[in-house]
Amino acid sequence: MPFFSRKKSPETTAVATATPVVSAVKKALATDRNLTSVIVGPRLTEKTVAQGDRNVYAFTVRRDATKYLVRDAIKALYSVTPVKVNIVNKLPAKRLSGSKSRMIKVPGMKKAYVYLKKGETINLV
Secondary structure: OOOOOOOOOHHHHHHHHHOOOOOOOOOOOOOOOOHHHOEEEEOOOHHHHHHHHHOEEEEEEOOOOOHHHHHHHHHHHHOOOEEEEEEEEEOOEEEEEOOOOEEEEEOOEEEEEEEEOOOOOOOOO
16 A cells, blocks of 8 residues: 555545544633723823713723723623723824924823713722
């Protein structure tokens, strides 16, 4: 029996069909991801504090975060249900600095505005 022939011998095809191949790959579950690392922290500015009266809260999130990851992280961390999530991507930029006219680099970030139902609040302070 030559090892490198193109012809299939009947013994090898019978053996190959008799032993099924079992795959050990499992599907990813919704609870497999680390939701605590999605939210970097709350954004406490004058604008976001004023929006807190209207049940809108702002958070700094990771650069690769999506609306659905932010929604799931808010549900898991604060035990509230968001109605809507808006994402704002602020790109890095170069700006003039002060009196010496130097160029400085301003780092970018990603913000998430989370809208809650009436009656639900998040205590950030």
